Each structure stands twice: as structure tokens, then as C-alpha cells.
Amino acid sequence: MALEREKRKMKNPKIAIVGGGLAGLMSAIKLAEKGYALSLFSLVPVKRSHSVCAQGGINAAKNLKGEGDSPWQHFEDTVYGGDFLANQPPVKGMCEAGPGIIDLLDRMGVMFNRTPEGLIDMRRFGGTKYNRAAFAGTTTGQQLLYALDEQVRRYEAAGLIKKYEGWDFLSAVIDEAGICRGLCAMNLTTLEVRTFPADAVVLATGGIGYIFGKSTNSIICNGSAASAVYQQGAYYANGEFIQIHPSTIPGEDKLRLISESVRSEGGRLWTYKDGKPWYFLEEWHPEYKNLVPRDIASRAIYKVCYELKLGIEGKNLVYLDITHLDPKLIETKLGGVVEIYQKFMGEDPRKVPMKIFPGMHYSMGGLWVDYNQMTNIPGLFAVGECEYQYHGANRLGANSLLSCFYGGMIIGRSVVEYTTGLQSGVDSVPSTVFERELKRQQQINDQLLRSADGPENPYQIHKEMGEWMTEHVTVIRYNKNLQETDHKLQELLDRYKKIGLNDRGNWANPSLPFARQLYNMLQLARVITISALARNESRGAHYKPEFPNRDDENWLKTTKARFTLHGPELSYEPVDVSLIKPRPRTY
């Protein structure tokens, strides 16, 4: 048996990883370290992946401050913060692995901030009482990504990892038996479409912010890859759970995150009412005032702008004011924030109140995976923000980076197990399977380039999708509006049939991939909207005024959306709450 396995190993399974953010790179390192050669696909040079944006930190209960923190406590906080919607065993595994992951990153040379003794410093985040997040200056994600990028480069130099940077994943190649046998991708410069045979394909394609038009995410976070495999039969789970950050600087191009620390240090939110400043949070929540939790602050701002129409200058904006704070305090505690605001808005927050609005920040939902990170399509795995597993109905700050690493560690084990156990490798799959998928994808390109003079502008469709999703499918959700949003999305899908590309060139033409991604975004937008419509309760980030309470009796279950030609079809599966009994979530 063991010999048999060795023999198969000798045949060198083909492994493809799509995505070079933290999750994809960690998966790659784990597999390369075991001697597996693999291909790594990414839209951008992996070093520019969205993970660079994470600022705050990465959680791990290392208990470096004598507070009695423990992985179990971390597990408690995560499950509770996620409003009990996450299956508990994998979350427990993640929290237990946390301290070891920090040690590993430390050994890789991540420049974590240090204590006077030269140990790793820790800071506190929302949803916990412990100083549990390791951080590297104000660019933790960047520092972590670079450390992994460097290790991957080492394997690349050694010939074990081959990078395909500047390739867009279009679809999985699935054989007659329903097994994933590779992928189809398009080179963004030459626009060449190619299939790549693989015994296992790992999707690590990150978040979906671009579906909301503007978000705190990078603009390549469009969920297109996840949507593509959803349309090929992969389940998309808990799509309705979208985290909104209360304070972002709205730009026409993106929403830039303003740290919560501004409110902790005394920042006040206000807008004009009857010509006078109105501190709405202080009026509505006299006890907590400006320090209400993220979701409550976001809901209040939405109410002010969308329902009361009292945003600044009629726009969806309110003031976040620090002009009254001691300049010294601003300097020492809020220097980074001031710098960002000044850089992008050209105004000094010490003198003029900042203008902010809540912004789409993170998707708790994602591709459904089992405890081995495998989707329901055998051979197709998912890891990182593009899967649903670790955060339940709401993610705690600094837990996402951790879940990327932990998921990558699981991949390192489960992909090996899967490929070793395969009856027959990809080499025995008839070439027709690949030719069929290649043809299907090429036809889509041909069609798009032929229809290039249709009247509908894809950028306009994208804008409308983003506006509808942002207004109706984020902070406050009404069934009527969700219903209308789905109708709107169907209208947009209909209009999509008549789009025109403003560039038909066959060289480095971003209009083509954008049009393809737009279609996938529309399909995934429907999943998010329909899943939200169905869930008649409020849980974590999902809030319906018509159903303001959590309803465990009916809704303690995972949403699973399956693609059909008539739209997403929902089914549910129970949540494994075997370790911590659900209790009400009140902060």
C-alpha cells in the first residue's frame, strides 16, 4: 500500500494554485516544501495581491502579555463574534495553530513590532478582551505577503514553482465523472486562452468587493473565479454575510479604510440637521455614544443618509471629527490615519472634519468547502477569503489573515492525500475533455468581440450593479428591496446580452476580461441577494429590521447556493455546534 502510494507520487501529480495572496502562497509553500512541483496563477504579480492592504494585524493567542489568553479563548471569541454560524471544529483547529503560525512568520523574517525585550508585540482588536494581534508597522498584510512571496521565489528559483502572472482564471476543466482535471485561463497580454491539466486545482482568489462597485478591497477582488466555478456546479455558501466597515473615505475609485481607532480616541460622528451639527450617535446611543460596535455605527450612518436623506451636501457622507482633539494625541495615536486622509483627500483632518461613509469590506461567505478545503467538485479546492469556513456570520478583526495561513496549511496536507488516492491521474483523461472546455471559453471571447458594437456599456452596468448592491444588500436589508435588487440584476443580465466593448483589440485589451468578469459578478450578486432575501432573521452582519432577532430554531444553518439556469437554488445544512453551545450575542 505504502509502496503503491510512493509509486504514484513518483508520477508527480500536477497541481495548480490560482491566486497568490496569503492563502495561495501559503498553500504553494506547503506543497513545494514536500517536493511537489506546481503552477501558480495570478492576475497580477503575486507580490501585488490584495493581501498587501491589510493594515491592522493577525490574531494568535500567544499570551505574551500575561493576560491568560489561550487558543480556546480565541476560539470562543471567534465563534461568538461569528454569531455561531461557523462549523466549530475547523475554527478550533485554526485558533490552536495560531501561535505556531506567528512563530513561522517570525522565522521567515516578518518585521513584527517588538517589545523592549525583543519579543513580538501584541495589540488589541474588536471582539476580544485580549492583546492578541501581532502587527508589523501599519502594513501588516504587506509584510506577511512579502515574507511568503520571498519563500515562493526561493522555490521558483529552485524550479519547483512556475508562475503564471497576468493570467485570468476562466473556468475549471471538469471531466465526465464530474472530477476537476485542470483549469482554463486567459493571458491578459496576448489574450491567449489555454487549458492546463491538473490533478488538483486550488482556488485562492480572494474577496469580492468589486461586486459592490466600490469597497475597501483592491479592484481585482471581483469574485469572478469563484462565480465561474459556482456556475459549473460548486456550492457557494453563506453569500449573504458581507462585512461593512463603518468608516471609509469614499473615493470615486475606491473606499479607503479609516481605522476604528479614530473613534476609540474620541472622534465624533455628525451631520447637519436644520443647519446645525447633529451628533446622531450620541443622541441615539447616549450610553456608548460614538463607541458603538461596527455594525451599529454603520446602520446609523445608513439611516442618516438613505432614510433621512441627511448626508453632507445631500451625498452619502457624514463627518468624522477629530478637530477638537489634542494635537499631541493625534500625532502619537492617529498619525497614520491623518497621513492617509491627507494624501488622498488633500485636506488636513486636524483642521477639517473627515468625510466618511461605511464601506463593503469583507465577504464571510464563499465557496463551500469540507474540512479538507475541498469544494463539492472533487479535485477543486478553495482557500482564503474565497471560501466560507472560518468566520460564520461576522469576521473578527485580524482573523482573516490567520484563516489564510491555516487554510494553506490544510491544503498542504489534503491536496497530497487527494492526489495520492486518485485512481487515475490527469494524464489518462481524454484530450476531448480539455478541448471542449477550451472551445466553450474561446466561443465566449469570440462572441464578446463580435458583439463589440452593442449599445450597452459594461462599465455602466457595473456601476448600476454596484449602486444597487451597496444600497440594498449591505447594512440594512428589507425583503422588498432585496426582491427588487434581484429583479434589477436580472435586468442587467439581460442588458448584458447587448453590451459593446469599446476596444476589440487582441493585445493587452482589458475590456475583454472586464466584460467576462462582469458577467460572473452579476451571477454572484444574485447569489448574495437571494441568500439574503431568504434568511429571515438578523445574525452577525446580516440585519433585517423586519426580523431583528437571531432565530436559531429556524436559521442556525449554512446557506448553500447552487447554480441553475433559473437562478440560484438554495439548500441548507446544519452547523456543527458541538463544542460551544450557542448563546445570544450581545456586546
Place this chain on the structure above:
Amino acid sequence: MDTKTVHLKIKRQRRPDEASYWEEFEIPYRPNMNVIIALQDIQKNPVTRQGQKTTPVVWDCNCLEEVCGACSMIINGQVRQACSTLIDKLHQPIVLAPMTKFPVIRDLLVDRSRMFESLKKIKGWIPIDGTYDLGPGPRMAESERRKAYEFSRCMTCGCCLEVCPQVNPLSEFMGPAALGQVRLFNAHPTGQMNKAERWEAIMGPDGIANCSNDQNCVKACPKNIPLTEAIAELNRDLTFYGILGLLRR
């Protein structure tokens, strides 16, 4: 109503092997615009200032908060990140051109793969024994960590290569960015165990000897990385290393 507009002049090129040409655009002004927003406007509605339909301008960007390094381009003669360059602070017409030290793929989009190749060459990594749980890493003084952090923020954006006179078609010079990374890894408690390897890597014809100390790199770096400091330090290290090598002979 505000009828102000933004006037842009953009250097375009369809393919690597074709000649470049200029096109002008005029778009409606809005407060807080940056160069990316202007380019997005053109992307949505690619019509020149003369009212001629054209193809959208192609450029590179991703994070839009100046941490990914993608959107470097030459703006009014100065290389910088398009996302953090505000329209309000620029003279018009705003002139956009691709960086000149890298092959143009199309319009403002260039191929910076040579920078990543240099990182391979200098062995820019900590050679860890494996990702198994081997306990914590080495301790480090916060002061040293802070210094190293300055170098570890390098986004491989290419601005320093763009302004360096020694990076040119006649030279193989890897440029300041990679040298800064040598400084970073050689100062790390584990990384320094292999510092000789990295020194060797920068002693060749594409290495540190090319630097003519023009100091342009530090000024152009969007992250204010003390690149010339690193180069000076490395030069000292190499002199010492060279003498040792001679003595050993």
C-alpha cells in the same frame, strides 16, 4: 454648476513594436480626483478632446492606496504612483507617460519582470529550514526592527530604477531596489548567515559597482526608503569582504 474640466495629454502605444503617439482628453472635473479616476473616466467613455472615438487607455493599478506598487507612471515629468497623485495638485494639461526603463506592453502598462528577476538573483529571502513548528524566531531589538521595516516596505514599483541614470539600455545594473533588499536580508539575524552569498550576487557587472551616487533614487522613492544609505553600507561591507578575500588568497 461647475463646468471645470481636466485636460490630459497621454502618451500611447498600441504594441511593444509600434511607434508611440499622443492623445488628448478632456473630462469633467470633480473634487478629490486622482489620476486613476481620470483614467477610469476615459476607460468608460474613450473619446479624445477633439471628439474622436478612440480605444481606452491601458494602465496598471490594483490596491489604490499606495501599497501594491502597480500604478507607477510618469506624471508631468515625474515618476510616481497614479493613485496618490491628486489632480488638484497638478498643472494642466496633465501629461501621462509610461516609465522609460521598462519595456512598454501597451500605453502606460510596462513590464517590470526584470525587478523580480533581480530579487531571485540576490537571494532575497530568509532560508528557513522548513515550515514545521520549530519554535519562535530570533529576538530583535525594536530599533533594528524599525530600521529594517523601512526597507521591507519596498513595493517593487520601479520609481528608483526610472530615475537612476545608471539604469539604461547600455548597462545591466539591477538598480537600487534590489540593493535595498540585500541590506534588509543581510541585517536579519538568520538572513545574515548567508550574507556572503548576497554580497557575491551584487559584485557582478549588474551589481553595486554601477551606482554613481547620483542620489536620485531616494528622492523618487514613494516610501522614502533610505536607498543610498543601504548602498553606502553595502559598499563598506564589500570593501571589507574584498580585503578578507584577498587576505585569504
